[in-house]
Amino acid sequence: MSITSQEEKLLYALARMVDQYLRTYDGEWDRDGTLDSMAMGAGESAILALVEYGMMEDATENRIMGRWTDAGKKLLLS
Incomplete structure (x- = not known):
C-alpha cells in the first residue's frame, strides 16, 4: 500500500x-x-x-490485539 508523507508521519506517531x-x-x-x-477503546482503534x-497484523483473541509486521517495525526505526 502506498502512503503519503503526511500519512507516514501520522502512522509513525500512532505506532x-x-x-x-x-x-x-x-x-x-x-x-x-x-x-x-x-x-x-483508544488502544483498540490504534x-x-x-x-x-499493514503496520500490524490482527491477532485478536478475546479482545482486539495485534502483532507488528516487518513494515511496522521498520516504521518504528525511522
Missing part, C-alpha cells in the same frame, strides 16, 4: 504511542509478541488503524 503504552499479552515489552489493547495500513 510510537502503541509501542510505548501497549504491552504484549503476557505483560512484557516485546515487538515480536502480540500487543494487547487491554480493552481500551491497533485496527495500524492493521489497516
